[in-house]
Amino acid sequence: MMDAPEIDPARLAAVISPLRRTLLSAARASAHLPEIPDAQVEILRALPRGVVRSPGELAESLGLGRSTVSNLLTAMQERGLVLRRAVSGDGRRVEVTATPKALRLFERFDDSSAALIAAASAELNSDDRAALAAALPVLERLRDALDEQRRDTASRITTHSPRKEA
Numbered sequence: 001m002m003d004a005p006e007i008d009p010a011r012l013a014a015v016i017s018p019l020r021r022t023l024l025s026a027a028r029a030s031a032h033l034p035e036i037p038d039a040q041v042e043i044l045r046a047l048p049r050g051v052v053r054s055p056g057e058l059a060e061s062l063g064l065g066r067s068t069v070s071n072l073l074t075a076m077q078e079r080g081l082v083l084r085r086a087v088s089g090d091g092r093r094v095e096v097t098a099t100p101k102a103l104r105l106f107e108r109f110d111d112s113s114a115a116l117i118a119a120a121s122a123e124l125n126s127d128d129r130a131a132l133a134a135a136l137p138v139l140e141r142l143r144d145a146l147d148e149q150r151r152d153t154a155s156r157i158t159t160h161s162p163r164k165e166a
Contacts, residue, residue, distance in 0.1 A: 023113055031112035033105060039064070040076055044106045047082070047098040054095055055084075063150050076102075 024038060036044075042062055047053060053061075059069040073096060076082040081102040087093040098106070121129055 023116065026116050027109050027112040030116060031108045033109055033112070036081075036105070037072075039068075039072055040081065041106075041109070043069070043072055043076065044081065044098055044102050047096065047102075049098070049103055052095045052097050054093065058096065060154075063147075063154065081105075 021038075024041070027033070028035065039062075043058060046058055046061055055069050055073060056066060058064075058073075059066045062069070064072075073082055073084060077084055080099055083097050083099055084094050087095055121132060124132070
């Protein structure tokens with residue numbers, strides 16, 4: 001039985017980030033989409049049609065600070081991409097939804113991304129396409145494992161943060 005090949009984590013990381021940026025840029029250009037910062041795209045991804053979340057839930061799910069999410073939501077609201085409204089009966093709580101405009105833009109982005117990947121992968125040989133297809137579930141599990149590590153780290157930081165001494 002052959003040993004599994006070793007993964008080069010630095011090489012994988014060096015491919016994933018530029019691949020994501022390249023796809024985002026190409027999809028924007030292909031679909032003639034406005035410039036929407038990556039962090040705002042991720043917020044829209046977390047707010048699919050019919051989903052309502054609080055800013056705190058968004059911050060936690062995306063691994064961002066609450067103030068960062070608040071600033072992103074303010075900018076997105078000004079651009080007509082999200083709606084923020086007070087929860088009825090609790091004026092301190094806010095819920096966030098994507099606007100129809102944002103959902104249309106995001107759908108165009110996803111359609112453009114899928115078309116670009118389909119066209120680029122069609123240029124690969126059949127062995128490479130098969131390897132890429134086989135890698136998708138593994139990449140999804142890798143994403144989930146990284147997200148779990150991030151959540152565990154955040155949890156340890158919040159529950160074990162040192163107290164200031166008087």
